[in-house]
Amino acid sequence: MTLYFSHTSPYVRKVMVLAHEAGLVEQMEIVIGSGTPLESGGAPIEANPLGKVPTLARADGSAIYDSRVICQYLDARASAGLYPDGQRRWDALTLEATADGILDAALLMVYETRLRPEDIRFAPFVEGQWEKIDRALDVIEARWMAYLAGPLCIGQIALGCALGYLDLRHAPRDWRATRPALAQWDARFAARESMRATQPPAA
Ligand SMILES: N[C@@H](CCC(=O)N[C@@H](CS)C(=O)NCC(=O)O)C(=O)O
DSSP: OEEEEOSSOHHHHHHHHHHHHHTOGGGOEEEEOOOBTTBOTTOOTTTOTTOOSOEEEOTTSOEEOSHHHHHHHHHHHHTOOOSOOTHHHHHHHHHHHHHHHHHHHHHHHHHHHHTSOGGGOOHHHHHHHHHHHHHHHHHHHHHSHHHHTSSOOHHHHHHHHHHHHHHHHOGGGOGGGGOHHHHHHHHHHHTSHHHHTTOOOOO
16 A cells, blocks of 8 residues: 655544554555645645545555545554444544544644735634634533543544644644643643654654
């Protein structure tokens, strides 16, 4: 399998953390392939017309994307059990969707400031994205801590990667300041071997 990869993409990190946890890293060849909405760069547009990473080319050459599809594929391939059954499954998927939504908003903030020329930037758009992140983190602090104390699943992996990306790109916003329980969970989760092995380079 070939994984189109970027060192700083939090969606790629999700896939890599899951691959570590599922014992599949050795089966994956890594190819750097990142771009932006303005320039597809090394992104594999022949494999993924959206020009995004992660994209996984399977052994037969067929490609799958995005991170949610790749994570489910790898979990099924290794029978890793990171997608629980019963009610916990819907919780896991909702937590993953919440974490991915945090990432989508955090990435839009980065694109708005890095890609858009200064004279046409729109600060309320950036703040609107941060409000989504703020609300999502408040809900996790208030309602999800009992779930997070349970067995490892895709929701926790996605959340760990989302919090790591906030630290990488939006550290001055200090998400921990009003969320002590989540901060404590993150400190424990970030110490996992899979998280340490996939740590992005400093911003
Ligand atoms: N929903 C996608 C998001 C992937 C994504 O946005 N990746 C970024 C890198 S962090 C990318 O490739 N951006 C290039 C672009 O938007 O053209 C997933 O979960 O994989």
